[in-house]
Amino acid sequence: MQEKPLIFITNDDGITAPGLRALIDVVRPVGRVVVIAPDKPQSGTSHAVTMHHPLRLNHINSEPGYDEYSCDGTPVDCVKLAYKIVLDRRPDLLISGINHGSNSSINIIYSGTMAAVFEGAMAGVPSIGFSLLQYKEDADFSGASAYADRIIRKVMSRKLPEGICLNVNIPDVPVSEIKGVRICRQAGGTWLEDFDIRKDPKGRDYYWLKGIFARIGDGEDTDEHALEHNFVSIVPVNFDFTDYPAIEELKRWDFSS
Amino acid sequence: MQEKPLIFITNDDGITAPGLRALIDVVRPVGRVVVIAPDKPQSGTSHAVTMHHPLRLNHINSEPGYDEYSCDGTPVDCVKLAYKIVLDRRPDLLISGINHGSNSSINIIYSGTMAAVFEGAMAGVPSIGFSLLQYKEDADFSGASAYADRIIRKVMSRKLPEGICLNVNIPDVPVSEIKGVRICRQAGGTWLEDFDIRKDPKGRDYYWLKGIFARIGDGEDTDEHALEHNFVSIVPVNFDFTDYPAIEELKRWDFSS
Numbered sequence: 001m002q003e004k005p006l007i008f009i010t011n012d013d014g015i016t017a018p019g020l021r022a023l024i025d026v027v028r029p030v031g032r033v034v035v036i037a038p039d040k041p042q043s044g045t046s047h048a049v050t051m052h053h054p055l056r057l058n059h060i061n062s063e064p065g066y067d068e069y070s071c072d073g074t075p076v077d078c079v080k081l082a083y084k085i086v087l088d089r090r091p092d093l094l095i096s097g098i099n100h101g102s103n104s105s106i107n108i109i110y111s112g113t114m115a116a117v118f119e120g121a122m123a124g125v126p127s128i129g130f131s132l133l134q135y136k137e138d139a140d141f142s143g144a145s146a147y148a149d150r151i152i153r154k155v156m157s158r159k160l161p162e163g164i165c166l167n168v169n170i171p172d173v174p175v176s177e178i179k180g181v182r183i184c185r186q187a188g189g190t191w192l193e194d195f196d197i198r199k200d201p202k203g204r205d206y207y208w209l210k211g212i213f214a215r216i217g218d219g220e221d222t223d224e225h226a227l228e229h230n231f232v233s234i235v236p237v238n239f240d241f242t243d244y245p246a247i248e249e250l251k252r253w254d255f256s257s
Numbered sequence: 258m259q260e261k262p263l264i265f266i267t268n269d270d271g272i273t274a275p276g277l278r279a280l281i282d283v284v285r286p287v288g289r290v291v292v293i294a295p296d297k298p299q300s301g302t303s304h305a306v307t308m309h310h311p312l313r314l315n316h317i318n319s320e321p322g323y324d325e326y327s328c329d330g331t332p333v334d335c336v337k338l339a340y341k342i343v344l345d346r347r348p349d350l351l352i353s354g355i356n357h358g359s360n361s362s363i364n365i366i367y368s369g370t371m372a373a374v375f376e377g378a379m380a381g382v383p384s385i386g387f388s389l390l391q392y393k394e395d396a397d398f399s400g401a402s403a404y405a406d407r408i409i410r411k412v413m414s415r416k417l418p419e420g421i422c423l424n425v426n427i428p429d430v431p432v433s434e435i436k437g438v439r440i441c442r443q444a445g446g447t448w449l450e451d452f453d454i455r456k457d458p459k460g461r462d463y464y465w466l467k468g469i470f471a472r473i474g475d476g477e478d479t480d481e482h483a484l485e486h487n488f489v490s491i492v493p494v495n496f497d498f499t500d501y502p503a504i505e506e507l508k509r510w511d512f513s514s
Binding site for chain 1: 333408437443454
């Protein structure tokens with residue numbers, strides 16, 4: 001009998017998030033599953049890694065073919081602990097999410113969900129992040145789960161190109177209204193942000209970040225465009241941030257003085 | 258009389274870091290300078306942004322043409338506070354560092370120094386991160402300062418290509434031994450990591466991250482190669498993480514079931 005694939009799961013919304021439970025349910029039937037997730041919400045932590053203090057790992061649940069841990073670090077810490085402490089070998093697949101809220105466009109850069117995916121891919125493990133365009137705790141994950149299942153099976157039967165991981169975003173509509181999957185580029189975008197300026201009981205200012213996302217440009221090949229038209233967007237991403245065309249431009253500059 | 262350029266400075270080693278002081282000294286003669294830096298070390302925080310609690314800003318120093326603040330958030334929080342609360346207009350230049358330690362190769366993904374640079378560039382501000390290949394508190398920043406000065410003057414006199422920011426790393430040798438500047442691509446690399454497993458007074462395990470960096474591949478066009486040969490490396494980077502060749506590959510996959 002062939003050994004079941006080893007699937008590692010993490011997220012950035014924390015161990016109690018319904019989106020994490022939805023993703024666990026997708027893969028438990030097909031794999032040996034190990035979960036390590038942050039013990040509290042870690043959204044917006046990006047690729048932060050804990051170096052200045054040590055980490056705790058709490059073994060919460062153990063059943064045949066299934067283990068679940070929480071950790072007091074970031075999503076990237078969870079991946080590092082998985083690879084070095086918990087798993088007896090590299091997993092066959094790393095999945096992260098299902099995130100409560102979009103990681104399309106430039107949101108990828110802030111995302112703890114996608115940071116875990118980068119960290120997985122940097123070790124050569126096929127890695128996918130899933131995000132639903134709905135922040136609510138009681139979001140309906142059925143459409144996201146159906147497409148996560150489909151995409152995971154596809155990735156496990158074919159091979160991802162080397163150095164590539166996937167950023168998958170799912171529109172917040174019933175599964176029957178999802179029109180399919182589109183392979184996209186990352187849309188341009190920005191956060192039109194501001195800070196609430198408030199006063200503490202001693203009259204001193206404090207600042208609380210708020211903002212709304214604004215898309216820049218309107219290419220039909222972007223993730224934002226696909227999501228607006230009720231398609232699941234898949235953006236293949238890599239962790240070589242070099243801008244190759246700019247190398248040629250900068251080589252013409254004279255840095256000798 | 259022409260107004261002096263407005264230069265914003267941040268870092269991830271915190272407001273007291275000697276590397277930050279070195280960078281301030283480089284630009285104070287030429288610009289109106291505003292510094293906002295974290296009130297404690299924030300290295301390894303990557304692009305983390307503070308959303309779950311509010312931020313404090315502390316105005317430490319104000320002189321003609323110079324203001325300095327500390328903030329209890331991350332480097333990216335410092336940039337957002339600069340743009341929205343402190344500065345009366347977008348700066349002409351954002352510089353981050355001088356980091357105590359390398360941000361070459363894949364270290365860029367973990368770096369708070371470079372996250373601030375991405376955040377600056379995402380708002381269209383010419384942005385540069387500087388890092389010295391020496392972690393020590395009493396590192397010699399004279400070579401790094403000399404080349405930071407040269408590179409900053411060049412960027413301010415020419416225009417950076419749109420959407421591009423610079424990741425500058427400086428070898429830890431006396432300035433007389435630096436051979437010049439090379440425009441490079443980001444080297445492949447990985448952290449050969451492990452955790453120290455220790456026991457607390459109650460006999461429970463805790464885990465402390467340790468590791469050494471290992472370069473992957475040996476291209477002569479990489480930042481790692483340049484630094485090993487005592488050149489300053491400049492990698493032009495952007496924040497579109499899409500892998501364009503992989504789009505074509507994945508479009509051939511059938512996601513219809």
